[in-house]
Amino acid sequence: MRDLFxxxxxxxxxxxxxxxxxxxxxxxxxxxxxxxxRLSYFLLNSIPISFIAFVAAVGAWLLVDDKKDCRFSARQVxxxxxxxxxxxxTATADFPINAATKWxxxxxxxxxxxxxxxxxxTRLRIEALALFMVLCASTIIINGGMKxxxxxxxxxxxxxxxxxxxxxxxxxxxxxxxxxxxxxxxxLAQHGTIxxxxxxxxxxxxxxxxxxxxxxxxTEARTGLVCIAILAGMMLIRSKRRFxxxxxxxxxxxxxxxxxxxxxxxxxxxIENHQGDESASTRLAVWKWTLDYVKEHPGGGxxxxxxxxxxxxxxxxxVTDAAGSRMERRIITDKGRAYHSAxxxxxxxxxxxxxxxxxxxxxxxxxxxxxxxxLYRHSQKPEEAWIAPFALALQQGHVIYxxxxxxxxxxxxxxxxxxxxxxxxxxxxLARRRKLSAWQPLFPPSSSDKAQGSMA
Numbered sequence: 351m352r353d354l355f356x357x358x359x360x361x362x363x364x365x366x367x368x369x370x371x372x373x374x375x376x377x378x379x380x381x382x383x384x385x386x387x388r389l390s391y392f393l394l395n396s397i398p399i400s401f402i403a404f405v406a407a408v409g410a411w412l413l414v415d416d417k418k419d420c421r422f423s424a425r426q427v428x429x430x431x432x433x434x435x436x437x438x439x440t441a442t443a444d445f446p447i448n449a450a451t452k453w454x455x456x457x458x459x460x461x462x463x464x465x466x467x468x469x470x471x472t473r474l475r476i477e478a479l480a481l482f483m484v485l486c487a488s489t490i491i492i493n494g495g496m497k498x499x500x501x502x503x504x505x506x507x508x509x510x511x512x513x514x515x516x517x518x519x520x521x522x523x524x525x526x527x528x529x530x531x532x533x534x535x536x537x538l539a540q541h542g543t544i545x546x547x548x549x550x551x552x553x554x555x556x557x558x559x560x561x562x563x564x565x566x567x568x569t570e571a572r573t574g575l576v577c578i579a580i581l582a583g584m585m586l587i588r589s590k591r592r593f594x595x596x597x598x599x600x601x602x603x604x605x606x607x608x609x610x611x612x613x614x615x616x617x618x619x620x621i622e623n624h625q626g627d628e629s630a631s632t633r634l635a636v637w638k639w640t641l642d643y644v645k646e647h648p649g650g651g652x653x654x655x656x657x658x659x660x661x662x663x664x665x666x667x668x669v670t671d672a673a674g675s676r677m678e679r680r681i682i683t684d685k686g687r688a689y690h691s692a693x694x695x696x697x698x699x700x701x702x703x704x705x706x707x708x709x710x711x712x713x714x715x716x717x718x719x720x721x722x723x724x725l726y727r728h729s730q731k732p733e734e735a736w737i738a739p740f741a742l743a744l745q746q747g748h749v750i751y752x753x754x755x756x757x758x759x760x761x762x763x764x765x766x767x768x769x770x771x772x773x774x775x776x777x778x779x780l781a782r783r784r785k786l787s788a789w790q791p792l793f794p795p796s797s798s799d800k801a802q803g804s805m806a
Contacts, residue, residue, distance in 0.1 A: 356386045360399065364406065371410035372475055376482045378403040378462065382764040383486040385517060404458055411469055419785075421778040425714055425770070426464045432700075432707045433460045436653075439700055443652025452653035456762045463767035470775030471782075473736070474543070479775075480740075481544055483768055484535055488558055490518055491528050495561025498568030518765065525574030526754030527765055528562035529581055533743035533750075535559055541736040573757045577750050584746050631682065633690045633757070635661045640689065640698040650701030660685035692755035708761065712752060715773045719745040722780060737780065744773050 360377065367374035381387075381400050411417075436456060443449035470476050494510050510519045518524050539547055539555035566574020639659045643651065651658075662683045689695040697705045723741040726734055751766055760766065 356389065360386070364403075367406065367410065371407075371414055372469065372478065374403065374407040374410050375466065375469055376478065378407050379479065379482050379768060380486050382459070382462075382768075383483065383518060384489055385519075388517075388519075400455075400458065404462065408465060411465075415469065416471065417468075419782055420468050421781065423467065423774050423778055425711055425774050426467060428707055428711050428714075429460055429464045429770075432704060432711070433457060433464070435700060435704050435707065436460070439650050439652040439704065442649075444655045445652065445657055448657065449653035449655075452762075455764075456653070459762060459764040459767050462764070463771045466768065466771035467775040467778055470771070470779060472779070476740075476772065476775055476779060477538075477542060477544060479768070479772060480534055481538060481542070483765070483772075484531055484538060484558075487518065487524075487527060487531055487765070488561075490524055491531075491558065491561050491565060494524065494568050495564040498564045517763075521569030522571040522573045522754075522758045523760055523763070525566040525569050525571040526577055526751060526758055526760070528565040529574060529577035530747040530750040530754065530769075532559050532562050532581060533746040535562070537736075537739055537743040541739060573754050576757070577754045580750050580753050581746070584749065588742070631663055632684055632687055635663045635684070636687050636689055637691060637694050640694045644697055644701055648702050650697070650699050650704055653699050655699055656689055656695075657686050659687060689759045691757060692752075692759055692761035695759040696761045711770065712748070715770055716745060716748060718777050719748070719773050722777065726780075737776075741776065744769065744776070748773070 360381075363373060363377045363380075367377060378400070381403050387397075387399055436453065440446075440449045440453040466479075470479065490510055510521075510524065518527060535555050535558055538545075539552045541547070542551065545551045563578065565571075566578060636656065636659060639661050640656075643655075643659075660683075662681060689698060693705075696708050700708070719741045723738045723745065726737040726741070729735070729737070748769060751760075751769065755761065755766075
């Protein structure tokens with residue numbers, strides 16, 4: 351029955367795409383984020399629906415979409431260079447079979463990120479993509495939030511609809527993504543036009559934000575707790591009443607501690623001392639191995655080259671027995687451990703060159719969204735009131751994701767490529783508007799300008 355529902359749902363979307371081609375892009379986003387083929391028992395598993403949606407979306411754009419004044423940004427060129435480099439490292443990979451498997455989905459995510467900004471020609475399309483990203487991720491977040499509220503969750507215990515915890519169904523990844531979506535959810539609740547902000551939309555948005563905050567608790571992902579702290583800090587910086595809201599947030603956090611599962615507070619306490627936690631100690635050992643590896647192989651080792659790592663490290667742990675409580679050291683030997691960091695994942699797999707291009711793409715996106723925010727923050731045109739808050743929401747979500755990715759190997763996740771595409775699409779869309787209307791930013795006169803005017 352579940353398979354029939356998914357087939358009917360996707361079939362209806364594909365049919366609607368013949369009348370509204372942009373919906374085919376939304377279908378591809380849905381498939382990339384939710385992965386319905388993983389929720390299906392048989393039917394969708396036997397069909398390459400992701401590739402079909404990709405071909406349909408690109409084909410519809412080529413055949414019927416308006417291509418007037420399509421812009422290709424420098425960031426899209428950099429994405430193509432990174433794609434070509436990843437293809438080269440895959441061809442020369444240390445583990446060719448494993449690299450080819452990962453390349454099978456990475457290239458589609460990167461190509462789609464290059465293609466997507468070209469289609470974002472209107473505010474409606476930009477908002478529609480943002481809305482689809484939120485709603486698609488919410489299918490996982492709401493499920494996890496409800497289970498957390500009812501059962502408390504647990505590390506490796508919270509079932510997010512599938513048994514295979516990869517992609518957005520992995521605890522640390524969905525925790526990072528959920529927190530990074532909160533600024534976008536709040537923007538949609540304030541400035542959205544597809545679902546005009548009324549009490550129903552705002553109630554759903556605030557409830558969804560609460561579910562997002564529950565994800566790090568349900569998954570017991572320390573990455574999520576770090577992301578929440580970053581989000582709170584960024585929101586306080588932008589708040590005009592930070593000295594009121596800051597203490598209130600601190601009190602609320604302290605008041606929530608007694609209601610948190612004991613396993614959650616115990617796991618979060620290991621953030622202070624990585625030597626007392628095997629998982630954290632292993633990550634540091636893998637990162638050290640990666641730095642040594644790229645010194646000898648500056649071009650990287652291709653996808654999944656971490657499989658060759660091997661290391662030994664010392665771990666401290668507290669032991670309590672009849673003799674009392676004491677710290678003991680034990681030697682840990684491990685091998686074939688994943689990077690657990692997008693930065694070291696990119697560095698180890700793509701070398702210095704690939705890491706530089708990847709970092710440059712993210713840095714330029716951050717700079718451009720900040721430039722857009724500054725350019726439009728004082729605009730007095732009602733139709734431009736959404737732009738600066740949207741740029742800020744994208745920027746905050748991007749920062750949260752990138753800080754969270756310090757501790758999770760999510761350098762190639764389709765979700766972040768879609769977020770980058772949103773930023774690029776917003777930039778090129780506004781550039782077209784300024785060119786067509788010879789727009790100039792409307793800034794309120796400064797005090798010096800007023801003084802000069804009064805003197806004249």
